Amino acid sequence: MFVLVVGGGKVGYYLAKELIESAHEVVLMEKDRARADQIADEIGSIVVAHDGCEGKYLGEAGCARADIVAAVTGDDEDNLVICQMAKHHFDVKRTIARVNNPKNEALFRHLGVDEIISPTRMILGSIEQDIPVHELLHLAALGEGELEIIEAHLQDGSPAIGRTAGDIAMPEGCSLFAVVRGGVAIPLRPDVTLQVGDKVIAIGPTECETMLHAQLIGDGAEGIAAGI
């Protein structure tokens, strides 16, 4: 596979290195010449010392035949433009953007970026897993569309306690598919009765969150969904 990596910071550098080790063809674009030379010294002459936001240089770096373009610079707006240019001008099938501001995730997806990786969101998710107050957790966003995998931690007072999964009204396009109980994952069949301490895994569009929160956590509880 031919992967074009744009941005030679820490992420781009290690990404290119790993990809080469897994025998993929890689070109790395880094606009800072000193940094580009430094990387080239270490991992070989796969570095193009130009700005990957410029259409001309993207073309010269072979963007038109890339299977994947990964935009991993430190600036969200640059990553957006790189992916849009790759997608709309060079017909690249799969574009991946690093996003620092989690609020940009939905926008980038809407604007055609195929996959969005948000380190901020991941760290936030990790922190929130340790804080019981936030009962709804975003585990992951699915590549296409605006689907998300969400975990709901059922606590005392949740309207779902004592009810069966089949009994819980789900918004259109949203489904509960598993429950983690005592560290074991159980498929969520309609006859499974929900208990305190269950972690229910749901999949659905972002907009479903408010309803999911009402059904699984309860209206009184303060969850992160309330802020969205």
Place this chain on the structure above:
Amino acid sequence: MKIVIVGCGRVGSALAESYDAGGHDVVVLDLSTRAFDRLPGEFRGSAVRGDGTDEDTLRRAGAEGADIFLALTEGDNRNVMAAQVATEKLAIERVVAKINDPVRAAAYAELGIATVCRTTMLADAISGFLGLALSGVPSVIAATGSHHDAPDHLPIGDRGAAAAAAGSAGREA
């Protein structure tokens, strides 16, 4: 009319001043409050410190319902992103982004953003003044598409030529 201007540099502040004096409702945003020193003392519009690519910031600044949105910061990509937020999230109809890279300017016009390219504008102004040949590339390109109906997958060279043809036709008219 309500006019939102992102970037209070020389161009942004000059337009803010002129539209405000013309009786329009002007909101100007910049990341630095120092940029607002360029605005005249009698400026009656609002000057908001904040990131013009951030939807929440734009809403808080009162950009919703604006008739015109101008993205005029020094960063091409920031302008591109601000313009797309204005079009897609705030549903503003008339959006113009300053994009100094001619290739990106032509590309984004096809994705639904009207673009102004200072590079071709200045180059042609100088050549025109000297009576020498012009570039043939338009420096102001009206939005011709939307990212929803893209991509129509023209190779980049053809796109540039098509845009140039459309632009020179427009100039003669």
